[in-house]
Amino acid sequence: MNPSFTRALQKIPPQLRERPGTRFIVILNGNKKPEGKRWSTEANYPYNHAIIAGYLAEGHNYGVLTGLGGLVVLDVDDIDRLEVLGIIEKIPDTFTVRTGRGGLHF
Numbered sequence: 540m541n542p543s544f545t546r547a548l549q550k551i552p553p554q555l556r557e558r559p560g561t562r563f564i565v566i567l568n569g570n571k572k573p574e575g576k577r578w579s580t581e582a583n584y585p586y587n588h589a590i591i592a593g594y595l596a597e598g599h600n601y602g603v604l605t606g607l608g609g610l611v612v613l614d615v616d617d618i619d620r621l622e623v624l625g626i627i628e629k630i631p632d633t634f635t636v637r638t639g640r641g642g643l644h645f
Contacts, residue, residue: 541589541592543596544593544596545592546596547593548571548595550595550601551563551586551595552634554634555586555603555634557628558608558610559599560607560608560609560610561584561603561607561610562585562603562605562607562633563584563586563588563601563602564578564582564583564584564601564603564604565578565582565590565591565594565599565600565602566599566601566602567594567599567600568586568599571639573602574594575581579604584614589640590641591607606636613630613644614642614643615642615643615644615645616642627634633645
């Protein structure tokens with residue numbers, strides 16, 4: 540694989556790269572929606588696929604398909620509200636990422 544592709548794939552955290560069955564979709568810069576048609580059934584790739592690596596090498600982003608490989612995501616935009624309700628403390632210790640708009644994905 541092209542060395543720049545290999546470096547680009549390092550943008551994907553190991554918790555996702557190493558999870559069996561995880562699939563990735565292309566998100567072009569400035570967009571929130573996946574690139575291409577049929578991304579949920581066809582235009583999705585394992586982490587080391589040349590297509591996803593190429594887009595990442597060009598500086599684009601990726602999304603992760605949920606529901607595959609047992610992956611479930613809780614998307615939280617208002618963390619303060621969930622803290623007030625006592626929900627955050629009930630979430631088990633898990634891999635968490637900050638979204639582009641400041642929310643969290645647990």
